[in-house]
Amino acid sequence: MKKVFLQPSIVHVVIAAFILSFLLFSNGIGGDFVFDDVVTVQKRDDIKKIENFFNLFISPYHQNTPQTSLYRPLVMASFMMKYTFFGNSPAGFHVINIIIHAINSVLVFWFALYVSKSHRFANLTFLLFLVLPIHTEAVTWISGRAELLAFFWSMASLYLFSQRKWKLTAVALLLALLSKEISIMVIPIMIYLGWARDKKDLQRILKELSRVALSVGIYCVLRFIALGRYFLSDTVTTFVENPIKFIPLYDRVATAFYVTWLYIERLFWPIHLSADYSYSAIEVVNSIFTSPRALFGFLTIFILVVAVFWKKTRTGILGISAVVFLAPFLLVSNLIFPIGTIMGERLMYFSSLGFVMFVAYALYIASEKGKITAYGAFVVFCMLITFWSFLTVQRNLDWQDNKTIFNASFRESPNSVITRSSRAALFIKEKKWENAREELSHIQQIYPEHAHSLNLMGIVAHHDGDFERAEELYKKSISLSINPVNQYINLSNLYLKLNRVDEAAEMLLNVIMRYPYAQYVASYAYLKISIGKPDVAISIIREYFGENISHSEIAAALGTAYFVKQDYRNALLYLMEAQSMGMDAKQIEEMIKIAEKQTAQ
Numbered sequence: 252m253k254k255v256f257l258q259p260s261i262v263h264v265v266i267a268a269f270i271l272s273f274l275l276f277s278n279g280i281g282g283d284f285v286f287d288d289v290v291t292v293q294k295r296d297d298i299k300k301i302e303n304f305f306n307l308f309i310s311p312y313h314q315n316t317p318q319t320s321l322y323r324p325l326v327m328a329s330f331m332m333k334y335t336f337f338g339n340s341p342a343g344f345h346v347i348n349i350i351i352h353a354i355n356s357v358l359v360f361w362f363a364l365y366v367s368k369s370h371r372f373a374n375l376t377f378l379l380f381l382v383l384p385i386h387t388e389a390v391t392w393i394s395g396r397a398e399l400l401a402f403f404w405s406m407a408s409l410y411l412f413s414q415r416k417w418k419l420t421a422v423a424l425l426l427a428l429l430s431k432e433i434s435i436m437v438i439p440i441m442i443y444l445g446w447a448r449d450k451k452d453l454q455r456i457l458k459e460l461s462r463v464a465l466s467v468g469i470y471c472v473l474r475f476i477a478l479g480r481y482f483l484s485d486t487v488t489t490f491v492e493n494p495i496k497f498i499p500l501y502d503r504v505a506t507a508f509y510v511t512w513l514y515i516e517r518l519f520w521p522i523h524l525s526a527d528y529s530y531s532a533i534e535v536v537n538s539i540f541t542s543p544r545a546l547f548g549f550l551t552i553f554i555l556v557v558a559v560f561w562k563k564t565r566t567g568i569l570g571i572s573a574v575v576f577l578a579p580f581l582l583v584s585n586l587i588f589p590i591g592t593i594m595g596e597r598l599m600y601f602s603s604l605g606f607v608m609f610v611a612y613a614l615y616i617a618s619e620k621g622k623i624t625a626y627g628a629f630v631v632f633c634m635l636i637t638f639w640s641f642l643t644v645q646r647n648l649d650w651q652d653n654k655t656i657f658n659a660s661f662r663e664s665p666n667s668v669i670t671r672s673s674r675a676a677l678f679i680k681e682k683k684w685e686n687a688r689e690e691l692s693h694i695q696q697i698y699p700e701h702a703h704s705l706n707l708m709g710i711v712a713h714h715d716g717d718f719e720r721a722e723e724l725y726k727k728s729i730s731l732s733i734n735p736v737n738q739y740i741n742l743s744n745l746y747l748k749l750n751r752v753d754e755a756a757e758m759l760l761n762v763i764m765r766y767p768y769a770q771y772v773a774s775y776a777y778l779k780i781s782i783g784k785p786d787v788a789i790s791i792i793r794e795y796f797g798e799n800i801s802h803s804e805i806a807a808a809l810g811t812a813y814f815v816k817q818d819y820r821n822a823l824l825y826l827m828e829a830q831s832m833g834m835d836a837k838q839i840e841e842m843i844k845i846a847e848k849q850t851a852q
Contacts, residue, residue, distance in 0.1 A: 264360050264377065265353075271381055272353035275640060279391035279647035280345045285656055286526070287394045290314075291327075292344065296768055298331040299339070307331065308429070309476045315765050316734055317478040318487045319591070324473070325404075325429040326397045344393040351399040352390045356381040358406035359604060363611070365413060366448065366571045371618070375611035375632065380604060384521035384642040388597040391650040392526075398600040401431035405601070412441050417462040425466035429473075433601060436578040443574045447565045486591035487733050491530045491668050491701055496589035498535055505536040507585040510594050511548030514580075518599065518606050521642055525663035526649075526656050527673075528594035531697055532664035552577075552586075568612050576605025610635070653677060668694055672704045679710055687711055702732035706741065713745055721745055736762050740771075752782050767795040769802035776808040785812040800825065803832035807839060814842050819849040 284293040295314055297303045307328050312321035329347070337343040356377055363376035389395035404427030411420040427434035438460065445456035475482045490497045495506050510533065517524060525532070539545040558564045558573035579601035581587055592598075599606075617628035649659035654677055660670040675690035688711060694704045709724035725742040729735040743758035756778040762771050772795055776788035789812045792805055800806045810825030823846040826839055 261357070261361075265357055268353040268356045268360075268377075268381065269350075271378075272349050272356065275382060275643050276345075276349045276352070276387075276390055276647060278644060279387075279650055280342050280349075282341060282345060282391060282647075282650050283652040284341050284393060285650060285653050286392065288341075288392070292330050292393055293339075293341075294768075295327075295330075298327055299334050301331065301335050304328060304331060308473055311477050311481075313734075315767075317481045318484075318733070320478060320481045320484050320486045321432075322474045322477050323397050323429070323431050324477070325426060326400055326431070329396060329400065341393065344396075345391065348390050348393065348396055348399060351396070351403055352381075352386065355399060355402050355406065358403065358410065359607075361410060362406060362604070363608065365410075366444075367568055367615075369615065372568070372611055372615045375614055376604075376608050378636060379607035379610055379639075382636055382639045382643055383518070383603055383607065384524060384639050384646055385517050385596045385599050385603060387524070387643055387646040387650065388526065388595070389600040391647050392597065395597050395600075397431040398433075398597050401427055401434045402601050402604075403427075404430055405434045405437040408437055409440065409444075412444075417459075421463040421466045424463050425470055428466065428470040433579050433582050433598075435467075436582055436601075439578045440574055443559070443578075444571070447570055447574075450566075485589070488589075488591040489702070489733065491698060493585070493589060493591060493593045494530045494533075494535060495585045495593050502535060502537055503589065504586060505539050505542070505545050506533070506593075508539050508548035508552070509533070509536045509542055509545040511551060511580075511584060511586075512544040513548075513594060514599055514602075515548070515551060515606075517596065518603060519610075521639070521646075523663050524596060524642075524646055524649075525660050526596075527660040527664050527667045527670045529592070529667055529669045532667040532670075533593055568608065572605045572608035572612065574605070575608065576602045580605075666697060668698045668701050668704070671697075672701060672707060675704070675707050679707060684711060684714060700731055702728045702735070702738075705731065706735075706738045709738075709741060713741070718745060718749060734765065736765055747778075752778055756782075763791070763795070769796075769804045772796070773802075773804035773808040776812060780808075780812055780815055783815075785815040788812040789816075800828065803829045803834040806832060807834050807836070810839075811842065814846060817849075819846040822846045823850055 291313065292298070297306065297310070297314065308324040310324065310327075311317040311319065312323045312327070313319050330344070333343055333347060359380045360373050360377035364370065364373035367373065389398040404423050408420050408423035408427055411423055424434070424437065427437060441460060442453075442456050445451045445459070446453060471482075485496075488496060495503045495510075498506070510528075513528075513533070536542045536545045539549045555573040555577050558569045559577065561570075564570045564573075580599075583590055583595075583598040585593065614628045614632050617631075618625040649656050653673070657670060657673045657677060660667065661674060664670050671690050671694050675687045675694070678684070678687035678690060687707065691704055691708050691711065694701055698704075705724050705728035709721045709728060712718075712721035712724055722742065722745060725738050725745065729738045729742070732738060739758045739761045743755045743762075746752070746755035746758065756775055759771060759775040759778065763775055772792060776792055779785070779788040779791070788808065792800075792809050792812075796802070796805055800809060806825045806829035810822050810827075810829055813819075813822035813825065816822075823843060826843050826846065830839055830843065
């Protein structure tokens with residue numbers, strides 16, 4: 252094994268990282284937008300206009316939804332750059348993710364070499380990190396970009412920290428924080444490296460790190476501007492997404508230890524990967540002593556803590572590996588405080604570095620014990636690389652589109668409410684109404700108060716012509732939902748069908764207050780025009796779009812409102828503008844002809 256791993260130059264490492272990354276993940280490039288991609292990437296209008304670039308840094312991650320307490324402007328900025336220079340094809344987003352993963356793997360090589368001074372250990376760590384199947388959620392899922400960027404800038408800050416380049420360290424740290432909140436845990440890693448590896452006293456370490464405090468301050472100011480009163484609030488979630496948050500403390504901790512062991516299992520033996528671990532895919536545990544997995548999870552954390560502080564391990568690779576795993580993990584584990592989800596494979600991207608360092612260290616030590624153990628370690632390493640690489644390539648196929656990922660999740664988590672409701676939504680989209688009813692019936696047996704499922708049941712009732720039942724279900728779903736935009740739209744459509752136009756407009760107004768997209772504002776304006784209130788239509792358009800009318804739907808609605816008011820000069824102006832932007836509806840053409848005649852008189 253000693254002869255296998257020579258001392259490659261950084262150029263060789265970079266070339267290997269890019270070649271292997273594309274070999275492993277290229278079959279995911281053709282994948283579509285899935286899950287959160289639709290909201291945070293595909294349908295988010297503000298990231299499609301470069302003039303909104305600086306506004307991203309004072310906006311929440313989910314547009315107009317600060318209550319989620321998520322602030323990741325650098326991720327949104329990276330999506331904007333892709334839209335600006337390479338268009339809206341999802342393939343480009345996938346390629347960028349693969350490139351970032353390759354660069355991250357190079358940084359892993361540097362870090363492993365930095366803490367061990369061994370090229371063999373660095374090679375082992377680099378290759379294991381590169382192929383790890385649990386990374387597919389972060390790399391192949393477009394919205395996994397947050398994990399990739401947070402890791403990149405965190406590792407960059409560690410590199411600059413090791414070089415004592417404090418100003419650049421501060422910049423890298425700020426960019427890491429602007430990528431994802433988990434990056435704050437790079438600071439404890441810096442402190443540990445200074446204390447355990449460099450043998451500095453705590454006072455000196457804190458004095459040095461005070462040079463990067465401004466980064467944290469700038470981040471906090473920007474985060475406050477973006478989130479306001481939600482700056483430090485808990486992530487808004489539901490019982491379905493994270494039941495841990497809603498159970499007693501002892502049960503919460505025991506279940507979190509159970510989940511800890513699930514993570515370890517999926518890191519080492521990743522044959523049951525899933526995009527959904529929500530209720531009721533994971534059982535709630537009442538005691539670590541009645542659940543072997545919870546007990547193993549507790550023992551894992553205990554051993555890692557011992558490795559961090561025990562004198563015989565804290566100055567070496569084991570202690571550093573333990574802190575690299577623990578620091579980011581504790582922030583997402585639900586052990587210290589509950590987060591928005593009970594479990595997510597993408598959340599292991601940072602901590603997985605600590606895991607592969609442990610595995611690489613075991614192989615490295617075995618290779619030092621003699622020729623037989625060295626060859627044995629090499630065989631084990633080759634088996635791991637082959638096994639993990641095969642699973643990574645296979646797992647990419649699950650992320651091709653919503654149908655493939657929901658079906659894959661269903662195989663692993665057949666009792667998950669979110670997975671079943673997602674399948675029901677797909678069946679509705681495919682007009683497979685009986686299949687949708689079957690899925691929704693199962694959900695009612697598992698968790699009857701699920702807002703999304705109730706909304707889907709409303710759609711089915713609407714389709715069946717049971718309008719009273721549909722209205723009841725939509726309203727109940729709204730009352731249970733954190734952000735009931737789809738429910739308001741569905742209820743608005745129902746009221747339109749029943750000719751209750753005022754109520755339909757009221758529902759759309761609720762949507763506009765959250766997401767003032769052109770299509771919603773234009774629909775609301777047309778509803779007001781239809782009941783003889785063109786002034787209200789003009790007012791709502793001016794409120795959200797001002798004088799800069801750059802959407803064909805908005806220009807058409809504004810022109811129609813002026814036409815109804817018999818202000819033909821303004822009507823002609825905006826109707827022709829809509830036509831110039833591609834709006835070729837026959838009604839537009841007819842109104843233009845009438846307006847031209849009227850203005851000519």
